Every structure is written in structure tokens, then in C-alpha cells.
Amino acid sequence: MSSRVYDDIKDAITKVLKSKYKRELDLNWTFPRSSELGDISFPLFKMSKELKESPQEIGNFILENLPKTDIIEKSALHGGFLNIFLKKSEFFSKLLNNIQEQEKYGASRVRSNERIIVEHTSSNPTGPLHVGNVRSSIIGDVIGRLYKFLGAEVNIRYYVNDLGRQIAPLVIGYQLVKDEITPDTKIDLWVGKLYAIMNTLFEINQIKNLMESKGNKADGKSSKYELTEVEIAEYESILENEDAENKISSQLNKLLRVQSSLKNRIPKLYTVLYEATNENIADLNSQTTLYVKKFQEGKDKEIVSQFRELTEKVLAGHIETLKMLNIFIEDYDWESTYAWSGEVPQVLDELSKKGYLRHDDKARLLLCDKIARETSYKTKYDIKHELSDLIIVNSEGITLYVCRDIVYHLHKLDKFDATYCYNVISKQQQLAQQGVKLALYALGKPEIADKIEHYDYEYVSLVGRKMAGREFEYVTPDEIYELTQKEIYEILKNREYQQEQMDEIAQKVSSSSVKYHILxxxxxxxxxFDVKKAADPNENSGPFLQYSFARALNILLKAPDKGIDVKEIIDNANSIDLKIESEAEWNLIKMIEDLPHVLIKSLKTVKPDSVANFTYSLAAAFHKFYDACPVLIAKEAAVLQTRILIVYSTIKCLESLFEVMGIDILEKM
RNA sequence: GGGCCAGUAGUCUAGCCUGGAUAAGGCACCUGCUUGCGGAGUAGGGAAUCGCAGGUUCAAGUCCUGCCUGGCCCGCCA
Known part of the structure; x- marks a missing residue:
């Protein structure tokens, strides 16, 4: 990338200052609040203090001694600011050269010495992706795209959580009914129903076992998997004197509510699963524990294949959803393989020998604070408070998620010879993710831990809807996609499109609506999440941006009708006499010049959202230009050609930005 | 009790890392522009003690301290 005009001017001023004061001074530039004040501005206050001279004196000296260049129109002092006005046509000419040198404007090699792993989505295979966990996919995808655009090697990974205890009841239920019932929806959504039901049966079973241990006799009339109001009343009378009464009581009522809600909403599947479980499974809880243990060991081929069968089906559903959003995973890491590798016991052993594990009852805890104190963790991450211990093996001897995650991260970077790794995982998991890093420190691998970043994000809720996977309550991207598509079809039906064209447009617009709204x-x-806003083409939305692109492109496509040869103008850009007349043109040009720096900054601060917001500003500036500056009917040749080149440059920007965001370009809509 | 995050017009959001001039957009509301290069646009208007209180500074939405409100997490889910 060639040097930036602003930096050249800064260097020139620095040189002038050095000639008088014989030293390096801290000089920064900013954009003035209004372009009436200038195009670039240098506040002089700081050096004024350092030099014990007034800003006016310093400013005047710079004004008198700044060499005449071909880029500065004029300079002026305003308050303590040295304001500079640029020669617009020179600036644009330089910019055009820059744009034409590159195949993709703004793409570069500035991060080419990096190899980056981005892990995202990593959703539990117990149901479809919903708008909450797809936020991980979108953020992760764009971080990856940004790195690629700036020259880094990128590897996108999905960690399949196929081992958690929550999956076992699901697998058990699926095996019971899979020959009887065929899925009536997309497979991952169907599994989501199955999961909610089986989990409810599991929880009812669990609470009944608990009550039995407290002396409540099963009367033989009711099932282990069904809860009635009468039973709740009995339980509450037994619990009256217990401390835990309130907690269990509210849990009971919630369960009752979920049970009836599921029975109402998915009656057929509920009945089938309930009856099958009731007949075949004596105790779902102990069966679950057995399944989890056997699957963790990995030796029972039958159980292993039962888990895999189901997980793979759900994963295929996730992949389909992601594809709709232009999101592609390169590698999958299965949690179960880390359980089977035999490394978990080794790691636990080592942690124990180093004195970083504590046994409490039968559970085992990672001594986080001890690790942080005895290694460089606390100083490195500037942690002043005490860290609480983290359970990593439960009292049944089942190792928890964190254990596999530790082993996974011991090897993760090697899979791609990576220099850095982002785990795009929800904020909820902050402590567990910290636990993984601490364990790596404890194992004497701080160099691995320091290359791993938990990139966290907040949750997504829905206007007027709640989300709870265990109750089969969520809004999926698939659903929003379909809603959006309907709206788009409404708009498109009044235009003369072939069905095929309409399908393509509706698909690309729906996709960008969902993706951009979260991004x-x-x-x-x-x-x-507000579906209406996401799909509103008048908002800061995906469709708005796509429309802007189509509008810009249309000018160039229409040009031949007026006898204008666009290609010739672009090819001869550097010999054309540029004439910039209006504020709208000039503002847009300055914004176009900014694009490569916006991308670099977005990646430096790791804020993919700033790419989106810049794109919106650019599109808005383009629409102002469009209204103020007619292109094809401009009277003067120089003005017309300049405007063609502005439109061309805008298109180049949008192409790059759409690529970075993974949003489809539409030529017509 | 501890930790992380958020708090900006009626409403939604940007700006905070790296302090700089009159805090910027969208929606909604009011007034214009339409035989156009696609009005899915645009010009103008009203609307904000930037959660509160101190502090640092020539200068604070931005940095520091304390507090308030909300969300999430902190021993057997992931």
C-alpha cells in the first residue's frame, strides 16, 4: 500500500518543526468536525505546552515554512488547530492510482506473517442453531474473512460438543423411536423437539428419584416420567422442613409447566417418546449415566455409533444453516475423540501431582487462584482479585467439558501451526474458558495459553419471544430467513422478474438481512433481534447495502445508452482532467480513501462490527452523492468523467466490503 | 460477597482502545424534492444534563476513582 496523503503531510510538518526545535514532537491528525474548517487538522495544544510557546506562534511558523506541495490547497490556523485543505483533484487522482493498482481495493499483505485459527459456532448437537449461537458463527466468520483479506492464513474450526451428559437421554430416546417415526421437519429442528422431551422426562425422573430417597413411596399408579399437580402437593408437604424447599418447589412447578407445554405443542412425538421410555427404560437417570460413561470410554462400539449417528445428522443441519449465511467450516474437532485419547487422566494426574487439584467429597476442583499466583498468570493478565476454584470432575467420576477442552487446546494450535487462536464463545463461559488457560499455565504451557483468546459476545434475545433449548423455545435463523423471504417476495412480485431470478434475489436478501443485523x-x-428491522431496506440493514450497490452499478450499466464508454474512462483515469465540484462528491471520495485503513483498524481492534458500520456510512454518502450529482446527464465532460470514476471507486469499495462481510452482491433487486 | 459486560434524544444504534472544535446516524413525528442515472432515495426541522458523583487535563461521551441500575458467571450443564 502506498503512503497516505495525511501521513505525508504529517511528515512534512514534523520536518518543519524539527528544523526549529531540534526534536521529535508528538503530532497527531484528526478530521475536523466540519469540512468547512478543512480536510485534516493538527491540534497544537500539546506541543504548545511542551515548547512553552503559544499554538499561534507554532502554527504560524509551520504555515510560513511548510513547503509547497501538489497536494495542499491552503492551510489556516483556527483556534489551536492547524487546518489543511487538500487539492481535491490531486487527492482523487492519487486515490484512483491506488485503486487501480489493486485487484481488490483494500486487500493487502499487512498480516501475512500470521496463521490464525478461528473456532466458532461449536454448538451442542441437541437441536438447531438459533439466533443466539449463530452470533458466534457470524462474528467468527467475519474475523476470519478480515484476516484473509489482509493476508493471513486462516483456519476455521468447529468443536463438536458430542459428549455432554445432555446428549445421552436424546440418544436413548432416538434409538427407541427412530424406526417408528420419520422426522417431519429439518432434521436438527426435529432433534430439538426430541431433546426437549427427553430432557423433560429425564428431569422428572430425577426429581422423583430424589423424592423417593426422601421417603416418598411410589404409589405404583403414576409413571416415573410423568408429573401431576397432586404429586407436587405431596412433595411440597414432605419438603416443608427442608432448606432447599423453595428451590426444589419452583423447579417442580417449572417442570410441570414445561411438561404440559411440550405435550400441547408436540403431542404426537411426546406420546410416542413417553410410552417408549416408560416401557423400555426402568430408570432414565441411571441409563444416562451408564451411556455417558460408556461413550466416554469409547469401547462399546454400539453405543459409540448410536451417539455418532445422531450427532452427525444434527451437524449436517447446522452446516446447511451456516451455508445459507455464507459461512463455511474447514475442520471439525470432536470432543469425544479427546475423551478417548487417554490424555484426560494423564492431565488430571499431572495437575494433581503439581498440587493444583483438590478433592471435595468426590468431585475434583482446579485450584485456579493457586495456579494464577504461582505462575505468571496474575501479573500477566493483571488480576488483583481472588479466583474461585472450578469443578472439573463431578462426584460420579464423570469428567466435565473443561477436561476435554484442556486436552483439545494442548493440541489445537499444532493442527494449523497457528500463531494465534480465537475462540468465539458466549460470555457465559468466561470462567470455564479462563479455567482452560489456567490449566495450561499449570501444565507449564503458558506459551500456548497466551496464544488463545476467548473472544466473547453477549446473548441475543427476541422481541416478544424467549429462548430455552430445553423447552424447545427458540427462534432459528432458518425461521427468520423464511419470514424475510416472504416479505421480499411481496416486494418483488410487482416487478417483472422470472421466478428463478426472484428466488435468487430473495435468497440473497434474506441471507444478508439475518447476517448483517447481528454483525x-x-x-x-x-x-x-427484530425481524422487521433486519429486513427493512430503509434501515442500516443488509438489503439497504445491497440496494446501494445495485444502484451504483446501474449507472455504469446504463452509460452505453448515452454513448458513454465507461471502460475507456476507467482505463485512462490518470490522464483525465478531474473536476470535483460538490461537497457530496468530496465527502464520498475521502471516505473511499479511508477504506483500507478502516479494515486494518477493524482487525487491530478485532471489531468486525466496525466494518459493517463503515459500509453503511459509505452507502449513505453514496446516496447523497447520487441525489446531488447526476452522473450520466452531467453537462460538462470533465464532471461527467469524474463522476463515473467516483461511482466506479464506490463499487470497488462495496465489492471489498461485501467480501469481508460474506454478503452477496446483487446486480438487480 | 467476588468477577465480566452494558447504561448516549420517544426509540434503536455509532463514537470510547489512541482525549481535541457545535456528540453522529436510523426509526417514529413535522415540512419540502418525483415525467429520475431505480423514491428501497434525498433536503430541512424538532428531540440528549452521553447512568450519578468526584478527579486528571488547556480540553473528558472518551482516561482514573467511587457509586447506582440491568444482564451473565462464580462445586457437580456446556
């Missing part, structure tokens, strides 16, 4: 938001802020 544009600061990851640290909670999102209240």
Missing part, C-alpha cells in the same frame, strides 16, 4: 452490533452488547 453490525457491538459483540459486547445484548441484541434484541
Amino acid at each position: 453490525k452490533m457491538d459483540p459486547q452488547k445484548t441484541i434484541k
Whole structure:
């Protein structure tokens, strides 16, 4: 990338200052609040203090001694600011050279010495992706695309959580009914129903076992998998004197509510699963524990294949959803393989020998604070408070998620010879993710831990809807996609498109609606997903951007009708007499010049949302230009050609930005 | 009790890392522009003690300290 005009001017001023004061001074430039003040501005206050001279004196000296260049129109002092006005046509000419040198404007090699792993999505295979966990996919995808665009090697990975205890009841249930019932929806959505039901049966079973241990006799009339109001009343009378009464009581009522909600919403599947479980499974809880243990060991081929069969089906559903959003995974890491590798016991052993594990009852805890104190962790991450211990093996001897995650991260970087790794995982998991890093420190691998970043993000909620996977309550991207598509069809039906064209447009617009609406938001802020806003072409939305592109492109496509040869103008850009007349043109040009720096900054701060917001600003500036500056009917040849080149440059920008965001370009819509 | 994050017009959001001039957009509301290069656009208007209180600074939405409100997490889910 060639040097930037602003930096050249800064260097020139620095040189002038050095000639008088014989030293390096801290000089920064900013954009003035209004372009009436200038195009670039240097506040002189700081050096004024350092030099004990007034900003006016310093400013005047710079004004008198700044060499005449072909880029500065004029300079002026305003308050303590040295304001510079640029020669517009020179600036644009230089910019055009820059754009034409590159195949993709803004693409570069600035991060080419890096090899980056981005892990995202990594959803539990117990149901479809919903708008909450797809936020991980979108953020991760764009971080990866940004790195690629700036020259890095990137590897996108999906960690399949196929081992958790929550999957076992699902697998058990699926085996019971799979020959009887065929899925009536997309497979991952169907599994989501199955999961909610089986989990409810599991929880009812669990609470009944608990009550039995407290002396409540099963009367033989009711099932282990069904909860009635009468039973709840009995339980509450037994619990009256217990401390835990309130907690269990509210849990009971919630379970009852979920049970009836599921029975109402998915009656057929509920009945089938309930009856099958009731007949075949004496105790779902102990069966679950057995399944989890056997699957963790990996030796029972039958159980292993039962788990895999189901997980792979759900994963295929996830992949389909991601594809709709232009998101592609390169590698999958299966949690179960880390359980089977035999490394978990080794790691636990080592942690134990180093004195970083504590046994409490039968559970085992990672001594986080001890590790942080005895290694460089606390100083490195500037942690001043005490860290609490983390359970990593439960009292049944089942190793928890964190254990496999530790082993996974011991090897993760090697899979791609990576220099850095982002784990795009929800904020909820902050402590567990910290636990993984601490364990790596404890194992004497701080160099691995320091290359791993938990890139966290806040949750997504829905306007007027709640999300709870265990209750089969969520809004999926698939659903929003379909809603959006309907709206797009409404708009398109009044235009003369072939069905095929309409399908393509509707598909690409729907996809960008969902993706962009989540992308544009600061990851640290909670999102209240609003379908209407996401698809509104008048908002800061995906469709708005796609429309802007189509509008720009249309000018160039229409040009031949007016006898204008666009290609010739572009090819001869550097010999054309550029004439920039209006504020709208000039603002847009300055913004176009900014693009490569916006991308670099977005990646430096790792804020993919800032790419989205810049794109919106650019599109808005283009629409102002479009209205203020007619292109094809401009009277003067120089003005017309200049405007063609502005449109061309805008298109180059949007192409790059769409690629970075993974949003489809539409030529017509 | 501890930790992380958020708090900006009626509403939604940007700006905070790296302090700089009159805090910027969208929606909604009011007034214009339409035989156009696609109005899915645009010009103008009203609307904000930037959660509160201190501090640092020539200068604070931005940095520091304390507090308030909300969300999430902190021993057997992931």
C-alpha cells in the first residue's frame, strides 16, 4: 500500500518543526468536525505546552515554512488547530492510482506473517442453531474473512460438543423411536423437539428419584416420567422442613409447566417418546449415566455409533444453516475423540501431582487462584482479585467439558501451526474458558495459553419471544430467513422478474438481512433481534447495502445508452482532467480513501462490527452523492468523467466490503 | 460477597482502545424534492444534563476513582 496523503503531510510538518526545535514532537491528525474548517487538522495544544510557546506562534511558523506541495490547497490556523485543505483533484487522482493498482481495493499483505485459527459456532448437537449461537458463527466468520483479506492464513474450526451428559437421554430416546417415526421437519429442528422431551422426562425422573430417597413411596399408579399437580402437593408437604424447599418447589412447578407445554405443542412425538421410555427404560437417570460413561470410554462400539449417528445428522443441519449465511467450516474437532485419547487422566494426574487439584467429597476442583499466583498468570493478565476454584470432575467420576477442552487446546494450535487462536464463545463461559488457560499455565504451557483468546459476545434475545433449548423455545435463523423471504417476495412480485431470478434475489436478501443485523452490533452488547428491522431496506440493514450497490452499478450499466464508454474512462483515469465540484462528491471520495485503513483498524481492534458500520456510512454518502450529482446527464465532460470514476471507486469499495462481510452482491433487486 | 459486560434524544444504534472544535446516524413525528442515472432515495426541522458523583487535563461521551441500575458467571450443564 502506498503512503497516505495525511501521513505525508504529517511528515512534512514534523520536518518543519524539527528544523526549529531540534526534536521529535508528538503530532497527531484528526478530521475536523466540519469540512468547512478543512480536510485534516493538527491540534497544537500539546506541543504548545511542551515548547512553552503559544499554538499561534507554532502554527504560524509551520504555515510560513511548510513547503509547497501538489497536494495542499491552503492551510489556516483556527483556534489551536492547524487546518489543511487538500487539492481535491490531486487527492482523487492519487486515490484512483491506488485503486487501480489493486485487484481488490483494500486487500493487502499487512498480516501475512500470521496463521490464525478461528473456532466458532461449536454448538451442542441437541437441536438447531438459533439466533443466539449463530452470533458466534457470524462474528467468527467475519474475523476470519478480515484476516484473509489482509493476508493471513486462516483456519476455521468447529468443536463438536458430542459428549455432554445432555446428549445421552436424546440418544436413548432416538434409538427407541427412530424406526417408528420419520422426522417431519429439518432434521436438527426435529432433534430439538426430541431433546426437549427427553430432557423433560429425564428431569422428572430425577426429581422423583430424589423424592423417593426422601421417603416418598411410589404409589405404583403414576409413571416415573410423568408429573401431576397432586404429586407436587405431596412433595411440597414432605419438603416443608427442608432448606432447599423453595428451590426444589419452583423447579417442580417449572417442570410441570414445561411438561404440559411440550405435550400441547408436540403431542404426537411426546406420546410416542413417553410410552417408549416408560416401557423400555426402568430408570432414565441411571441409563444416562451408564451411556455417558460408556461413550466416554469409547469401547462399546454400539453405543459409540448410536451417539455418532445422531450427532452427525444434527451437524449436517447446522452446516446447511451456516451455508445459507455464507459461512463455511474447514475442520471439525470432536470432543469425544479427546475423551478417548487417554490424555484426560494423564492431565488430571499431572495437575494433581503439581498440587493444583483438590478433592471435595468426590468431585475434583482446579485450584485456579493457586495456579494464577504461582505462575505468571496474575501479573500477566493483571488480576488483583481472588479466583474461585472450578469443578472439573463431578462426584460420579464423570469428567466435565473443561477436561476435554484442556486436552483439545494442548493440541489445537499444532493442527494449523497457528500463531494465534480465537475462540468465539458466549460470555457465559468466561470462567470455564479462563479455567482452560489456567490449566495450561499449570501444565507449564503458558506459551500456548497466551496464544488463545476467548473472544466473547453477549446473548441475543427476541422481541416478544424467549429462548430455552430445553423447552424447545427458540427462534432459528432458518425461521427468520423464511419470514424475510416472504416479505421480499411481496416486494418483488410487482416487478417483472422470472421466478428463478426472484428466488435468487430473495435468497440473497434474506441471507444478508439475518447476517448483517447481528454483525453490525457491538459483540459486547445484548441484541434484541427484530425481524422487521433486519429486513427493512430503509434501515442500516443488509438489503439497504445491497440496494446501494445495485444502484451504483446501474449507472455504469446504463452509460452505453448515452454513448458513454465507461471502460475507456476507467482505463485512462490518470490522464483525465478531474473536476470535483460538490461537497457530496468530496465527502464520498475521502471516505473511499479511508477504506483500507478502516479494515486494518477493524482487525487491530478485532471489531468486525466496525466494518459493517463503515459500509453503511459509505452507502449513505453514496446516496447523497447520487441525489446531488447526476452522473450520466452531467453537462460538462470533465464532471461527467469524474463522476463515473467516483461511482466506479464506490463499487470497488462495496465489492471489498461485501467480501469481508460474506454478503452477496446483487446486480438487480 | 467476588468477577465480566452494558447504561448516549420517544426509540434503536455509532463514537470510547489512541482525549481535541457545535456528540453522529436510523426509526417514529413535522415540512419540502418525483415525467429520475431505480423514491428501497434525498433536503430541512424538532428531540440528549452521553447512568450519578468526584478527579486528571488547556480540553473528558472518551482516561482514573467511587457509586447506582440491568444482564451473565462464580462445586457437580456446556
